[in-house]
Amino acid sequence: MNTLADPSISLEMTVSELSLAIGQLLRRLRAESNPDGLSWSQTVALSRLEKMGPMTTADLARAESVKPQSMGATLAELEREGLVTRNPHPTDGRQVLFTLTDEGVEARRKRSAAKQKWLLAAMANLDPDERQTLLTAAALIKRLGEAE
């Protein structure tokens, strides 16, 4: 009589539970932000640039499921703060490649600390098994977010 074995119940319940849970955690993370730290969207853009190397506005927008205009605003702000620089695309004159500056790398490491510090502390109370579950889940969630 294992209700978890019913795929439809499990699926809808998981969808609902997961949506509510991640929404709450994200709001919680935002609430923990540092006054002179990086905003969420800035942190995300910097992280992705650091991980993937130079990228265009459109690629970053696609990667984060936002419109190019929205990503453009985030990048313009990061550029004003000297955390990214823009370079022309070598072959396509329309495109602009954004690259992390040294200061951007530093900022990503230091100024996003407040948020992550909170989550780090919260996760420190979990069992190793639970942390492993979250790491596995993170990869799955990433796949869902990227899914067509």
Place this chain on the structure above:
Amino acid sequence: MNTLADPSISLEMTVSELSLAIGQLLRRLRAESNPDGLSWSQTVALSRLEKMGPMTTADLARAESVKPQSMGATLAELEREGLVTRNPHPTDGRQVLFTLTDEGVEARRKRSAAKQKWLLAAMANLDPDERQTLLTAAALIKRLGEAE
């Protein structure tokens, strides 16, 4: 030596991966929203009222890690649409209890369908094991979001 066995490396990596993944999934979910559907914050408020029964503005705000004023705005909008009603608290004249209307139950079920339908479809491609991981992770994420 196994780097995954180093708790600090695993922990930081998990924090980073998890934050990025849930941020992207949530933006993705928001992007899938229906033009005449419910907004994310409305869906969340209705879901919680449905699950927990009548609640006050302050309780809902605490549950979702937002300020009472923010939750107040969401509830006012839901009230204007007839999806929740307000009732006086039986013993404390300051408090207001919000309750789902029948129309609110219906709306939660139908109008949030667009978003959840997308996630449901995406999750249908996962293995049962992977779905179980997400369900377990949802509970963990919920605990993190509620953590002091």
Place this chain on the structure above:
DNA sequence: TATTGTTATACTCTATAACTATA
């Protein structure tokens, strides 16, 4: 024509501050 990016404008969500009513 299609794509990249920009500018202009508006909406949603959330925050802070100041206020009223009740405990």
Place this chain on the structure above:
DNA sequence: TATAGTTATAGAGTATAACAATA
């Protein structure tokens, strides 16, 4: 005083629409 809620205002993030430049 302290708490629950409201009103007013502002900022961040995102969206749509209209445009320019390039492919």
